[in-house]
Amino acid sequence: MNTEVKTIRDAVALVLRAWRQALPFFLSIELWLMLLVAAATVGGVWLTAMADGRAVLAFGFAIGYVATRTVLHVKRVLSWPFI
Template identity: 65%
Template sequence: MNSEATTFREAIALVLRACRAALPFFLSIETWLMVAVAAVTVGGFWLAFMGDLRSLVAFGAAVGYLALRSMLHARRILGWPFL
């Protein structure tokens, strides 16, 4: 695949091909689980900084993500990464 675009039209076509190829990744449950756990972790740190005990719930949810992810992999709902 030639990834060198010489015209604007070729550059647009190359970007569209890359977006179409990446679309299954961005629509996967795995991506949204990672985004959710990142948001929960940031929220947990913010709550901990503010001295709120609800940060423990947020951190518990982040740790629960690890268990959920392992279970989803074991049931073959998610594919093992890097294999």
């Protein structure tokens, strides 16, 4: 992509075009599930440091999601993302 940005208007137009092209990804359920798994993992680490038993639930969700997603990919129900 060879775009020369010479003015502020060109820069704004380029940024808007990039956001419009990326919008389906940002609105996808996949992104939000990945963020939820990341939050569950961080929460699980924090709960483990606090010696709270609920850490098992947080880690169970994160591991279960990854395992389920892997099985769905192997069965070709889902397509491999970012390839």
